Amino acid sequence: MNRSRTALAGVLALTLALPGCAGGPERSAPGDGVRGPLTVFAAASLTESFTRLGEEFEAAHPGTTVTFSFAGSSALATQINQGAPADVFAAASAATMRTVSEAGNADGDPVTFARNQLVIAVPKGNPKGVARLADLTRADVKVALCAEQVPCGAAARTALDAAGVPLTPVTLEQDVRGALSKVRLGEVDAALVYRTDAIAAAREVDAVEFPESAGAVTDYPIVALRHAGNATAAREFVGFVLSDRGRAVLTAAGFQPPRA
Incomplete structure (x- = not known):
């Protein structure tokens, strides 16, 4: 296999x-x-x-x-x-x-x-203190998202629109593992990924839950x-x-x- x-x-x-x-x-x-x-x-x-x-x-x-x-x-x-x-x-x-x-x-x-449900993946210890979706729009926070044609990207867009958060990511990835890898490699400060992906990478990232994810379950x-x-x-x-x-x-x- x-x-x-x-x-x-x-x-x-x-x-x-x-x-x-x-x-x-x-x-x-x-x-x-x-x-x-x-x-x-x-x-x-x-x-x-x-x-x-x-x-x-x-x-x-x-x-x-x-x-x-x-x-x-x-x-x-x-x-x-x-x-x-x-x-x-x-x-x-x-x-x-x-x-x-x-x-x-x-x-x-x-x-x-x-x-599956989205979380905000951040580096271990959450150095930028991200606590909610609105924090992702701060000038000092670089964010990765999945492209909107990808399921995790469509779910992220639904959650962001529900929260009224006009987020512009620094990168759009073709699958959720691509977005997560940007956090793991230190290339971004946060990414919207599935809860399961954050669990799988729990030694390297923390997961920040946010209420709007309940309206964008996949x-x-x-x-x-x-x-x-x-x-x-x-x-x-x-x-x-x-x-x-x-x-x-x-x-x-x-x-x-x-x-x-």
Whole structure:
């Protein structure tokens, strides 16, 4: 499975956070028909949790190899609609997922499996004393945002408009990890990112909650793809993400459950 160093660090953190994880899920029966390569396109904010789920899926289905492509949801949707080979798509935006469904590339209806909320990520110790959205407009505070066509950027714009904050960022990034990295590298003083991303980088950043984020919560839908090369494994993986075990991993990473 392809893994970044960040993903591996998140996996270690989740291992400590989740009880009874050492043994992983029970292995499936050898004849369950789930084997072979599986390619999952997933929003960048799912890196740690999906890496963990991929490892558990492989353990449960010997002979299966899960490969992830993590990036901005809009970029992944474009790749899928242009024919990129993938079996499953997990997006950080219902609107972005809709572009894949309307292009005829979804195998069935997407299902929302998690929700996420924005926080203000600041360097450890919050040296600029950022406490609310309005603080991001101060002349001494440099801010990174996601581009508005990216789900985290659309959510940020909704929150900023609700707060009446006319923020001009110094950089617009193509996914939430890009915005977070600007804080981690000391290139900006703050960034609007998902709560889960701030949790994953908790050794390097602090998270400042703000009330306007409640009006810009992001839904995460998932679907098996119509032209999946491994349709059986794709459907099984989607089911695993929606299972109680999938929910436990996502909750430990800071995701909220979908609306009932």
